[in-house]
Amino acid sequence: MKKLVTFIAIIFLSVSVFGQTQWKVDPFHSSLNFNISHSGISIVNGKFLDYSGTLTTNGEALTNASFNFEVDIASINTNVEDRDNHLRSADFFDAEKYPKMTFKSTKILATGKPNSYLLYGELTIKNATKDVIFNVHYGGTVKNQQGEKLGMKAETTINRFDYNIDYDPTAAGIGKEVNIVVHLQFAKQ
Secondary structure, three states: OHHHHHHHHHHHHHHHHHOEEEEEEOHHHOEEEEEEEEOOOEEEEEEEOOEEEEEEEEOOOOOOOEEEEEEEHHHEEOOOHHHHHHHHOOOOOOOOOOOEEEEEEEEEEEOOOOOEEEEEEEEEEOOEEEEEEEEEEEEEEEEEOOEEEEEEEEEEEEEHHHHOOOOOOOOOOEEEEEEEEEEEEEEEO
16 A cells, blocks of 8 residues: 555646646846936836746646746946945945845735736845735747747836835835836747
């Protein structure tokens, strides 16, 4: 009986592992963007240029998927070199001391709307890790001459003070809320 239970457990684990699909972010068809209020009258847009990420799916939809991302803080780009250098400094991200920003998913749930999910996870910036929820629109998959691709858009808003980015503590000049919009395309591995 013990051998039968062990055999069934091995079969179950083998089927679940083989049912998983591994994906890697395609940086040529993805973008990691943010925007923040400036002086309460305008918006500053920016992006990170260097990042990597993986996705593990189980079946066609994103249910039970898991995500892992790592972003190189020094790759921040707002199209103004002096501002980018200031954002890399200890006043903001302190890129020398905290060179990476990471995201690790904890769960993903379908919302009931077509191709719509809530992605829960832990976002780490500087020395702070907080729970965040992204609204995800799943674009689906396509096969072409480069292989199989999967696309999605994810959005959330965070409070920069939660991550010890507290330059301008009154938020009079630089807003406290940062909107994050991520357009992702993954390549099947």
